[in-house]
Amino acid sequence: MIIVHGAGSFGHYYAKRYRISDKPTKSTKHVVKIRDSMQLLNQKIIKIFHENHVNTFSFSPTSMYNNKKIPIDWKNILQKSISLDLIPVTFGDVLIANNGFYIHSGDLIVHDLCKLLNPKRVIFASNIDGIYQNPEDDSSLIPIINNNKNNLKFSKLHYDVTGGIKTKINQSLKIANLGIDVQITNGLNTKNLSKALNGEHVGTLFVGDNV
Amino acid sequence: MIIVHGAGSFGHYYAKRYRISDKPTKSTKHVVKIRDSMQLLNQKIIKIFHENHVNTFSFSPTSMYNNKKIPIDWKNILQKSISLDLIPVTFGDVLIANNGFYIHSGDLIVHDLCKLLNPKRVIFASNIDGIYQNPEDDSSLIPIINNNKNNLKFSKLHYDVTGGIKTKINQSLKIANLGIDVQITNGLNTKNLSKALNGEHVGTLFVGDNV
Numbered sequence: 519m520i521i522v523h524g525a526g527s528f529g530h531y532y533a534k535r536y537r538i539s540d541k542p543t544k545s546t547k548h549v550v551k552i553r554d555s556m557q558l559l560n561q562k563i564i565k566i567f568h569e570n571h572v573n574t575f576s577f578s579p580t581s582m583y584n585n586k587k588i589p590i591d592w593k594n595i596l597q598k599s600i601s602l603d604l605i606p607v608t609f610g611d612v613l614i615a616n617n618g619f620y621i622h623s624g625d626l627i628v629h630d631l632c633k634l635l636n637p638k639r640v641i642f643a644s645n646i647d648g649i650y651q652n653p654e655d656d657s658s659l660i661p662i663i664n665n666n667k668n669n670l671k672f673s674k675l676h677y678d679v680t681g682g683i684k685t686k687i688n689q690s691l692k693i694a695n696l697g698i699d700v701q702i703t704n705g706l707n708t709k710n711l712s713k714a715l716n717g718e719h720v721g722t723l724f725v726g727d728n729v
Numbered sequence: 730m731i732i733v734h735g736a737g738s739f740g741h742y743y744a745k746r747y748r749i750s751d752k753p754t755k756s757t758k759h760v761v762k763i764r765d766s767m768q769l770l771n772q773k774i775i776k777i778f779h780e781n782h783v784n785t786f787s788f789s790p791t792s793m794y795n796n797k798k799i800p801i802d803w804k805n806i807l808q809k810s811i812s813l814d815l816i817p818v819t820f821g822d823v824l825i826a827n828n829g830f831y832i833h834s835g836d837l838i839v840h841d842l843c844k845l846l847n848p849k850r851v852i853f854a855s856n857i858d859g860i861y862q863n864p865e866d867d868s869s870l871i872p873i874i875n876n877n878k879n880n881l882k883f884s885k886l887h888y889d890v891t892g893g894i895k896t897k898i899n900q901s902l903k904i905a906n907l908g909i910d911v912q913i914t915n916g917l918n919t920k921n922l923s924k925a926l927n928g929e930h931v932g933t934l935f936v937g938d939n940v
Contacts, residue, residue, distance in 0.1 A: 544813065546784040546813060546814045546815050547782075547784065549784070549815065550779055550784045550785070550815075553786075554775075554779060557772070557787075561768070561772070564765075568761055568765060571758075573757040573758065573760070573761045574761070575764075575791060575825070576768075577788070577789065577791065577792040578788065578792075580786060580788065581788040581789075581792035581793065581806075582792065583806075584802040584803075584805055584806050585805065589800060589802040591795040591800040591802065592795075594795055594796065595792075595794075595795050595825065598825050598826075598827065599825055602755065602757060602825060602829065602830065603757045604757050604760065604761075604825070614786070614806065614809050614810055614813060614815070615809075616809065618813065619813065
């Protein structure tokens with residue numbers, strides 16, 4: 519297992535304040551503010567894991583990417599960590615590129631890690647139970663999205679288009695296209711999250727299909 | 730510039746307690762204790778840098794090594810960070826190897842980074858002014874050690890053989906043999922440290938010579 523967490527109210531605050539969410543920056547001062555806040559958030563998360571005897575190998579993606587790509591060496595580093603019972607934990611952060619610094623979100627990192635490691639499945643722990651046909655109707659939860667066969671038009675769905683869920687749907691489709699199952703479930707519902715971690719179907723499942 | 734710091738009373742305490750300074754371990758529980766303490770020390774150091782407007786890209790060497798070696802990708806990552814005015818900072822920590830985890834000290838990391846990046850010079854900020862012929866005689870500080878030409882026998886020096894300074898002399902000789910100048914100076918003497926950073930000769934200089 520690999521865990522990827524987002525920025526929550528930590529990194530996002532500074533990224534928005536300095537307006538570098540969507541374009542690269544050369545301001546090391548701003549970069550350091552964002553990275554310090556992400557380090558603080560990561561420390562808080564790691565502390566909870568370690569207090570509960572879940573041992574982690576936590577690292578910033580800044581160390582992992584070279585020229586916007588994850589070098590192949592990381593396949594070995596991550597697999598070894600997992601084989602030694604140290605769960606890799608990483609997060610959305612600022613990356614170093616040729617023309618400056620840019621934000622790389624946790625969702626994008628998940629996709630890059632899928633290409634590198636080809637895992638059995640991906641679970642997005644969201645704050646909603648899954649994808650709804652109509653977000654105002656609890657009974658309209660879509661249990662299965664069969665990406666290629668149904669050729670579902672997501673633009674026609676009446677879901678609440680916040681950046682967050684839109685990005686997660688797009689990333690889920692991209693990952694499903696790699697042949698990897700993706701589930702979107704509610705991370706605040708620990709029972710459902712446990713089920714998802716054990717391979718049970720909860721929330722919305724994007725069936726992996728690389729046809 | 731790249732900064733490498735040691736473990737001080739943080740990581741060393743646990744490494745000694747769990748007796749994994751000299752042999753690899755498979756205990757993820759112990760590894761996590763050491764790594765958490767090193768992360769805490771690094772945070773304290775980074776905080777001081779950032780408060781003084783020295784912007785850093787801080788990372789654990791656990792992220793940098795693959796199979797006991799630094800992958801070539803890191804040359805680009807570190808050079809880019811430096812070119813964007815973000816000073817790389819790393820430290821002695823626990824690395825992941827095929828047969829378990831092992832400690833890799835800051836001194837050894839400096840040598841590995843020298844091989845990767847071929848810097849102009851290395852400064853070891855110690856708690857002594859340099860290497861003494863006789864540690865009880867302040868006037869016996871050795872200003873220059875010309876590694877290959879003098880063929881100095883270090884085993885005959887009357888220095889205080891603590892692990893710390895012995896390792897630093899060995900590492901200095903190894904780095905000088907790569908053709909890189911090495912200075913050992915007193916990091917507690919800020920005036921001398923500034924001079925050393927500006928390229929002045931203070932303390933003991935091991936002249937780089939890769940003949």
